[in-house]
Amino acid sequence: MVYRLAHQTHQRWSQLRRDLRTRLGIPKPLYVLPFRGYGTPARAVVKARVLEDRHVRPPEQRRSLVGAAVASYKRYATHEVPGARVQVRWGDKQWEGLTDEEGFLDLWVPPPLNARPGWHEVHLHLPDAAGQPGADAVGQVLLSGTDSELGIISDLDDTVIETGVTNPLKRAWALFLTDHRQRVPFEGVGAFYAALQAGRHxxxxxxxxxxxxxxWNLYEHLDAYLQTHEIPAGPLLLRDWGLTAQGFAPGGGHGHKLDKIRAVMDTLAPLPFLLLGDSGQEDPEHYATIVREYPSRVRCIYIRMVHSRRGREAELARLAADVRAHGSELLVVExxxxAARHAAAQGWIxxxxxxxxxxxxGEDAAAAGVLDRLERHP
Known part of the structure; x- marks a missing residue:
């Protein structure tokens, strides 16, 4: 009840503020932030968010810790635009969708006829409305077809990006006060994921x-990170942080990942999958749940061993036995x-x-060493 009332008050205040700025002739510019969507030639989701422009300065223009902190604040202090009408054009097809109360657009559409597997551009248009200039953006949608050998779902924190999520201070520093050029990937991840994406044939x-x-406020930051470190592109499935009618997110652990994984696997059925995560959080437990819910769909779970609590090895051994009993495999890798050698032996790369x-x-390890020395002796 309290959360719902607070959420309604926040929504009304935001709308009043936008209306007042529009009447005064000083509306803030809006922009459409496209997210990568996914689907099949039969059904796909176009994803985006409509926000007031935050004017976040690019990393190369930030010269200090204060500049990084200001940019981080702007990323998190978003002003979403609910109920915005977004026009979507994909080839010769057009649709219109409405953003939800947090400004998100999740529009499921039938792709154009003869749309082949691979990446496709979609054009997003926010029309002018009531003195508020519109905006345009170009998004991408990944279609998976019958030629795909398997799908890959990977965690990011401490699986791809070294963040120290088991250490709250390290995680806060990584999230709020570093840019994508300062955060290093785990060694060899980019090449391994590229091999998985390319498959065997x-x-x-x-x-x-x-x-x-x-x-989701970190979407642009994480997308730039993947590009900078030459890690293969793919849809990023993140989490909404902030006040909602149900409570203040984040809360309740990492269960939202299960919902994201289920949505992907349901959409791309009957495609088999590899799941990749780390031992530091709840990835092994979540992935074991997916194995039980989707019999024969998970070929293997790769878990990167990171610093974790006492007794974690025994827990992983029990989970591995459970996964094995359900016809899959959980492999802890250093x-x-x-992981690449195992995948090659299985015929996946x-x-x-x-x-x-x-x-x-080896190259990533050397680069990480150089960056570490520069940080300690600037």
Whole structure:
């Protein structure tokens, strides 16, 4: 009751503020932030968010810790635009969707006829309305077809990006006060994921997804991170942080990841999947749940071993036995090369990719060492 009342008050205040600025002739510019969507040639989701422009300065223009803190504040202090009409054009087809109370657009559509598997551009248009200038953006949708060999779903924090999520101070620093050029990936991840995405046969594009408890406010930051470190692109499935009618998110652990994974697997059925995560949080438990819910759909769970609490090894052993009893495998790995060798032995990647992963792992380790020395002795 209290959360619902507070949420309604916040929504009304935001609308009054927007209406007042419009009447005074000083409306804040709006922009459409496209997210990567996904689907099949039969059904796909177009994802975006409509926000008031925050004017976040790019990393190269931030010269101090204060500048980074200001940019971080602007990323989190968003002003969403609910009920915005967004026009979507994909090839010769057009649709219109409404943003929800947090400004999100999740529009499920039938792709144009003869849309082939792979990446597709969609054009998003926010029309002018009541003295408020509109906006345009171009989004992407990944279609998976019958030529896909398997799908890949990976956690981000401490699986791809070294954040120290088990340490609250390290996580806060990583989320709020660093840009994508300062955060290093785990060694060899980019090459390993590229090999998984390419599959075993020529011309294959296996769909790759990233799930994270990081907020949608960090979408641009995380997307730039993946590009900077040459980690293959894929839909980012994040979490809404903030006041809602149900409570103040985040709360209740990482269960939202299960909902995201289920949505992907239901949409791309009967495609089999690999699940990748780390031992520090609840990835193994969530992935074991998915194995039980989707019999024969999960080929393997790769868990990166990170610093974790006492007794975690015994818990992982019990989970591995449970996963094995349900017809899959949970494998704890120390590095990307170990995972790549196992994947090659199973026929999920080409053996020729393993030396590339090993070489990339060495290069990433060297680069991380240089960055660490620069941070300690600027």
């Amino acid at each position: 020529e011309g294959v594009l296996n769909p790759l997804f990233y799930v994270s408890s990081s907020p 590095d990307s090369v170990s 080409r053996w020729a990719e393993v030396p590339d992963v090993q070489r990339a792992q």
